[in-house]
Amino acid sequence: MKHKISPSLLSANFANLAKDLEMINRSEADWLHLDIMDGVFVPNISFGFPVIKAVSELCQKPLDVHLMIVNPEKFISEVKATGAKIMNVHYETCPHLHRVIQQIREAGMEPAVTINPATPVSVLKDILNDVYMVLIMSVNPGFGGQKFIERSLEKVKELKMMINEAGSDALIQVDGGVNLETASLLLEAGADVLVAGNAVFGAPSPEEMIHKLKTL
Ligand SMILES: O=C(CO)[C@@H](O)[C@H](O)COP(=O)(O)O
């Protein structure tokens, strides 16, 4: 399967989202990645559901919503109402992760689970057959434009082995510090979906950068 690219809107121009969304629609991006932050789980606040709803009305690509918030299970119906395809919650915020995954699926979305750089992939062993995707954070969540943490490559390889052993078809997504160089290494390691914020929106031609990431 060809890998997917999910540009992160966090690095877009918030004063002219319509222009960036037109670019996303024209581009080879597979999904659009939306980072919700609450200033509690992570030391930053980004945007919330009304913005995602407005984005969904202009964006023709499936929305991949990454929730960096405490108690994400309280917002399943709000995420669903935005039209999102994927609802991604952090392992670190869900003591009853299995229940949250079921609730996301029952709401009609694809459930995904994210782990922070300090969380080992082994904690996901018992839910690999229940999720659509696992997201390995390759920076500490909260900000765009950070440096890729090299250890993430080993984590992708470990997770790939665990997924194969479990007979699961879960996708492996990686988010943080993805650029042309780290993307190649991640694809070799077994990643299926690459999120890229700064590399895309900071490029002279974001559309061309998405093409380059997609054709690696
Ligand atoms: O979830 C996050 C940050 O917490 C990301 O989705 C960032 O938006 C990625 O930005 P880059 O590292 O690609 O600039």
Ligand SMILES: [Fe+2]
């Ligand atoms: Fe993200």
